[in-house]
Amino acid sequence: LASAKDDFDFFYFVQQWPGSYCDTRRSCCYPLTGKPAADFGIHGLWPNYKDGSWPSNCDPDSSYDPDKVDDLMESMRENWPTLACPSSDGTTFWTHEWEKHGTCAESILDQHGYFEAALNLKKQANLLQALTDAGIGPDGGFYNINQIKAAVQRAVGFSPGIECNVDESRNSQLYQIYLCVDTSGTKFIECPVYPRSKCSKRIEFPTF
Numbered sequence: 168l169a170s171a172k173d174d175f176d177f178f179y180f181v182q183q184w185p186g187s188y189c190d191t192r193r194s195c196c197y198p199l200t201g202k203p204a205a206d207f208g209i210h211g212l213w214p215n216y217k218d219g220s221w222p223s224n225c226d227p228d229s230s231y232d233p234d235k236v237d238d239l240m241e242s243m244r245e246n247w248p249t250l251a252c253p254s255s256d257g258t259t260f261w262t263h264e265w266e267k268h269g270t271c272a273e274s275i276l277d278q279h280g281y282f283e284a285a286l287n288l289k290k291q292a293n294l295l296q297a298l299t300d301a302g303i304g305p306d307g308g309f310y311n312i313n314q315i316k317a318a319v320q321r322a323v324g325f326s327p328g329i330e331c332n333v334d335e336s337r338n339s340q341l342y343q344i345y346l347c348v349d350t351s352g353t354k355f356i357e358c359p360v361y362p363r364s365k366c367s368k369r370i371e372f373p374t375f
């Protein structure tokens with residue numbers, strides 16, 4: 168019998184553009200290991216229901232344990248960097264993601280499996296490559312949101328959700344890209360539901 172905490176329908180695999188996190192009024196802080204590469208970074212792998220709601224913090228007894236992801240640490244620093252202030256080594260971000268989201272898929276993916284699944288998904292969805300191949304680059308220019316979606320669909324095979332935020336000049340910009348993943352955490356699927364989008368028709372792709 169599945170326990171309530173694991174009864175979700177799919178994952179959102181969410182990647183963030185660091186330039187759009189950093190150029191807002193709240194600014195950002197680089198990790199202690201230095202400025203991340205100018206590439207999309209993992210935000211999280213989030214269990215979700217197909218009605219758009221989601222479970223969170225499903226197991227207060229399962230805290231993040233860095234020893235369990237020791238072999239993944241180098242890849243996590245590179246592909247899942249934190250940009251929140253104050254600067255840290257990432258532990259705060261990874262703890263938050265595991266405890267809020269990861270614990271809701273715990274019977275399917277243990278902690279090592281959860282972080283490994285997200286890292287593998289990023290390898291399967293090279294968003295920066297997908298966009299630059301379509302002539303959409305992080306050059307501070309404005310791009311049609313449908314062309315952004317089409318470029319990801321062409322490269323990954325599935326249409327993404329796009330989340331925008333605003334920079335200090337109030338321009339709508341490309342902040343996060345959502346792809347949907349089956350409950351095993353290994354395969355992209357069509358999204359049963361997309362996150363609400365507050366994007367303008369044309370959005371900025373800022374430099375980082």
Ligand code: 5GP
Pocket residue numbers: 179213214215219220221222267362
């Ligand atoms: P925000 O306020 O930045 O949109 O979202 C804050 C937090 O809520 C996110 O970091 C994430 O943990 C959670 N969240 C927002 N939207 C979704 C969603 O559609 N699905 C899930 N699973 N979590 C979400």
Ligand code: 5GP
Pocket residue numbers: 183188210211248249250251259260263264267
């Ligand atoms: P969520 O709750 O949406 O899954 O994750 C957002 C939380 O993670 C916020 O509390 C935020 O402060 C923290 N966080 C740490 N580093 C980052 C980062 O690089 N990007 C985002 N979006 N949130 C981060």
Ligand code: 5GP
Pocket residue numbers: 188189191192193194195196250251252
């Ligand atoms: P959280 O609850 O995750 O701390 O933060 C809520 C929202 O604020 C998230 O959408 C996250 O992206 C954003 N946020 C949190 N910390 C920072 C920060 O240091 N800089 C920026 N630019 N945004 C942040």
